[in-house]
Amino acid sequence: MSFEFTNRIGRVEPSATLAISQLASELEAEGADVVDLSVGEPDFPTPENVVEAGKEAMDAGHTGYTGSNGIPELREAISEKLRGDGLEYDPEKVIVTPGAKQALYETFQTLVDDGEEVVLLDPAWVSYEAMAKLAGGELSRVDLSAHDFRLEPALEDLADVVSDDAALLVVNSPSNPSGAVYSDAALEGVRDLAVEHDVAVIADEIYERITYGADPTPLASLEGMDERTVTINGFSKAYSMTGWRLGYLAAPEELVDEASKLHSHSVSCATNFVQHAGIEALENTESDVEEMVEAFERRRDLLVELFKDHGIEVRAPEGAFYMMVPVDDDDQAWCEGAIQDAHVATVPGSAFGTPGYARLSYANSEERIREAIDRLASEDYL
Numbered sequence: 178m179s180f181e182f183t184n185r186i187g188r189v190e191p192s193a194t195l196a197i198s199q200l201a202s203e204l205e206a207e208g209a210d211v212v213d214l215s216v217g218e219p220d221f222p223t224p225e226n227v228v229e230a231g232k233e234a235m236d237a238g239h240t241g242y243t244g245s246n247g248i249p250e251l252r253e254a255i256s257e258k259l260r261g262d263g264l265e266y267d268p269e270k271v272i273v274t275p276g277a278k279q280a281l282y283e284t285f286q287t288l289v290d291d292g293e294e295v296v297l298l299d300p301a302w303v304s305y306e307a308m309a310k311l312a313g314g315e316l317s318r319v320d321l322s323a324h325d326f327r328l329e330p331a332l333e334d335l336a337d338v339v340s341d342d343a344a345l346l347v348v349n350s351p352s353n354p355s356g357a358v359y360s361d362a363a364l365e366g367v368r369d370l371a372v373e374h375d376v377a378v379i380a381d382e383i384y385e386r387i388t389y390g391a392d393p394t395p396l397a398s399l400e401g402m403d404e405r406t407v408t409i410n411g412f413s414k415a416y417s418m419t420g421w422r423l424g425y426l427a428a429p430e431e432l433v434d435e436a437s438k439l440h441s442h443s444v445s446c447a448t449n450f451v452q453h454a455g456i457e458a459l460e461n462t463e464s465d466v467e468e469m470v471e472a473f474e475r476r477r478d479l480l481v482e483l484f485k486d487h488g489i490e491v492r493a494p495e496g497a498f499y500m501m502v503p504v505d506d507d508d509q510a511w512c513e514g515a516i517q518d519a520h521v522a523t524v525p526g527s528a529f530g531t532p533g534y535a536r537l538s539y540a541n542s543e544e545r546i547r548e549a550i551d552r553l554a555s556e557d558y559l
């Protein structure tokens with residue numbers, strides 16, 4: 178038969194990063210040694226005590242369904258964690274999800290209707306666009322690349338775009354892909370616009386633990402924001418738990434009530450024993466997180482230095498483990514060439530809404546980072 182696919186799925190493009198990972202796999206299958214600077218996951222193991230907590234939970238029989246929104250102990254621990262960050266969310270305002278991605282998906286589906294406007298700050302993480310389109314939303318985008326990826330100088334541009342018609346504004350700080358951490362003044366600017374136009378805001382703070390000297394302010398902690406913000410966070414990045422699939426959203430109860438309908442009818446709940454391990458991650462991983470962040474910071478500094486040696490000035494990002502590097506206007510061709518000729522995998526900036534850049538992830542060893550830059554230079558990509 179020939180299937181008739183939905184308009185909904187037709188609105189979404191395959192990921193632009195796919196071409197790169199496909200090329201990388203093909204080259205590796207031919208025996209090439211590819212330096213992968215395209216990855217979005219920490220290259221550290223999950224802390225041992227968290228793995229043990231997962232195993233113990235399995236042995237203790239925590240293998241069945243849980244309450245849809247998560248086990249009470251984890252929702253309590255998340256509420257505590259957020260309280261420590263200056264955010265007041267009772268456990269009833271938390272939905273535990275299989276990854277932050279699912280929390281974001283549920284939020285888009287709950288808040289965005291056909292034809293409604295979703296505002297993104299570019300460069301924006303690839304899945305926001307797809308999620309907005311799946312929900313039927315129309316995108317308005319504000320480009321931060323001309324402002325060194327800072328939000329404050331772009332607030333006027335944002336003001337031109339945010340109107341009473343906007344249904345949702347997405348803020349991701351620290352940012353994937355730029356690594357920017359938005360200043361308090363920038364976040365207050367966002368708050369003023371959101372309040373003036375009565376817009377709901379997603380604060381995707383999944384990289385909040387991975388910062389270098391910056392201390393990001395949670396958006397919902399600003400006056401007027403708790404009633405309109407959905408705070409998104411997860412365990413993938415801070416605790417190196419990408420494959421465990423654990424995240425959450427925290428939001429006003431009326432939104433949680435609606436989103437939890439979708440949650441219960443789609444995923445039922447996050448994996449039971451993974452939720453138990455999540456409590457351990459929140460409560461007993463301070464030194465692991467510190468070590469990982471210190472390693473990322475050394476690599477970030479190394480990359481900035483190596484680019485400088487090749488005459489390329491890049492601002493050291495204050496958070497996450499990515500940086501945007503200016504490349505050719507045709508960034509897709511640059512990235513494909515870089516992997517083909519230098520065997521270095523990066524992601525084209527156009528995937529994030531900002532052509533002319535490549536995103537480099539420094540979730541790789543210093544040795545491999547040096548190797549990557551050497552190869553790019555010797556193949557004339559720098």
Ligand SMILES: Cc1ncc(COP(=O)(O)O)c(C=O)c1O
Nearest residue numbers: 217276277278302353411413424
């Ligand atoms: C900005 C951002 N938000 C959300 C996610 C989703 O993370 P996860 O679903 O693994 O928790 C990612 C992962 O790459 C991300 O970069």
